[in-house]
Amino acid sequence: MEFWAQRTVSPLDGREGWTVVDDTYAEHRQVGEYLQVLIDGEGRSVGTARTYAGRLALYLTWAATGGVDPCSPTITQLSSLARWLERTPSRKHRRGQSRRRAADPKLLSLEPSRSAATVDGILAAVVEFVRFASSRGWCEPRVAEGLSTPVELHFPPARLDRGEREGRPVVSRRRVRRRRVDRPPMTLTRAQVALLVDACTNRRDRFIVQALYATGLRLSELCGMRLSDLHLLPSSSHLGCDVAGPHLHVVRREDNENGALAKSIYPRVVPVARELVLFHDAYRAERDAVPAAAESDFLLVNCYRPPFGRALRPDVVEQLFVRLSARVEFRARPHMLRHSFASEVAQATKDPALVKELLGHASVVSSDVYLHARWDDMWAAVDALARRAGG
Numbered sequence: 001m002e003f004w005a006q007r008t009v010s011p012l013d014g015r016e017g018w019t020v021v022d023d024t025y026a027e028h029r030q031v032g033e034y035l036q037v038l039i040d041g042e043g044r045s046v047g048t049a050r051t052y053a054g055r056l057a058l059y060l061t062w063a064a065t066g067g068v069d070p071c072s073p074t075i076t077q078l079s080s081l082a083r084w085l086e087r088t089p090s091r092k093h094r095r096g097q098s099r100r101r102a103a104d105p106k107l108l109s110l111e112p113s114r115s116a117a118t119v120d121g122i123l124a125a126v127v128e129f130v131r132f133a134s135s136r137g138w139c140e141p142r143v144a145e146g147l148s149t150p151v152e153l154h155f156p157p158a159r160l161d162r163g164e165r166e167g168r169p170v171v172s173r174r175r176v177r178r179r180r181v182d183r184p185p186m187t188l189t190r191a192q193v194a195l196l197v198d199a200c201t202n203r204r205d206r207f208i209v210q211a212l213y214a215t216g217l218r219l220s221e222l223c224g225m226r227l228s229d230l231h232l233l234p235s236s237s238h239l240g241c242d243v244a245g246p247h248l249h250v251v252r253r254e255d256n257e258n259g260a261l262a263k264s265i266y267p268r269v270v271p272v273a274r275e276l277v278l279f280h281d282a283y284r285a286e287r288d289a290v291p292a293a294a295e296s297d298f299l300l301v302n303c304y305r306p307p308f309g310r311a312l313r314p315d316v317v318e319q320l321f322v323r324l325s326a327r328v329e330f331r332a333r334p335h336m337l338r339h340s341f342a343s344e345v346a347q348a349t350k351d352p353a354l355v356k357e358l359l360g361h362a363s364v365v366s367s368d369v370y371l372h373a374r375w376d377d378m379w380a381a382v383d384a385l386a387r388r389a390g391g
Helices: 029-040 046-066 075-087 116-135 141-146 190-199 203-214 219-223 274-289 314-328 334-349 352-359 364-370 375-390
Strands: 003-010 014-023 148-152 171-174 247-250 268-271
Touching: 014 029, 014 046, 029 046, 029 116, 046 075, 046 116, 075 116, 116 141, 116 171, 190 203, 190 314, 203 219, 203 247, 203 274, 203 334, 219 314, 274 375, 314 334, 314 364, 334 352, 334 364, 352 364
Parallel strands: none
Antiparallel strands: 003 014, 148 171, 247 268
16 A cells, blocks of 8 residues: 555635545545644644655555554664665656656666655654654654654754754654765856846746845745735835835735745845845836736736736746746756855855844754855865965
């Protein structure tokens, strides 16, 4: 039996969610309850629930094949899961749907089928689910406790990850894990971003590319933005806002018609450069010429095809980047622009705390990845050292 992640839509209010179903489309009740609590109880985003649904679907498939109780795995069984994930080809397709095909499962590869980071992410989701199962009485507490070991922290409380209480000296670390290889995030150069902008066929799409690159917003944050969130004048005091200079407000809203939900529950303010204001003004002139679009409070709306004025969905923007990638002949995705923005800010300021605030990260640890050394900087440092030694 195989399990799959399945998108859900509430018949009451149209809210989107995720669950896991088997081959007969029967829902796995326990995982479905866990994913619902992720969104409604912990305030996680729909995107996070989608990721966890896919990871737990793999876990349930493995558990069903091996006769393992998914709520009560042992350390040995979790180790077997890790090996299975490394050796089993990824499921990139589903019968009856058009998706990118995975490698032929009949071919044996000497390379791991999944990266260490991917395997570790799946293991983390499984352990979180087992902890949830323990809190619901679906397994003994010792089962969840046996999957982790207490570890004393040796860094200041300000550096704690999200979910760890400030000042707490001991945290739990999973016993089964994979060592990740830290790699710089995938970014685009300024020249590549310019090519993407030039490849756009209308002012709205040009604004989307430039906005993602110039602010570091998540795609869901940009799609969920309202006109009232943009304060692009030198002073916004007439709006009751004391923040100086052009800026925008990132606000989490549960009722967005396009399902765009900001990941963080905490609002933040992001400064806006003059160039982005010019892109915005050009787009707004084109947008407001469409009556239905002009009546909408959403920033990004359908302007060029019906239904006019409807808020743009995040998946529509993702498909836009697929088309742009084909035109410019290099891979570009919305989140790569966020990485590009963060990397350039980190390179210019050397301040991870500043990057944290701009990106809306819960911890400064999440921003450390952007402080990677670049080849030009390394070469210049070695060259300067050689000159100093010789002079």
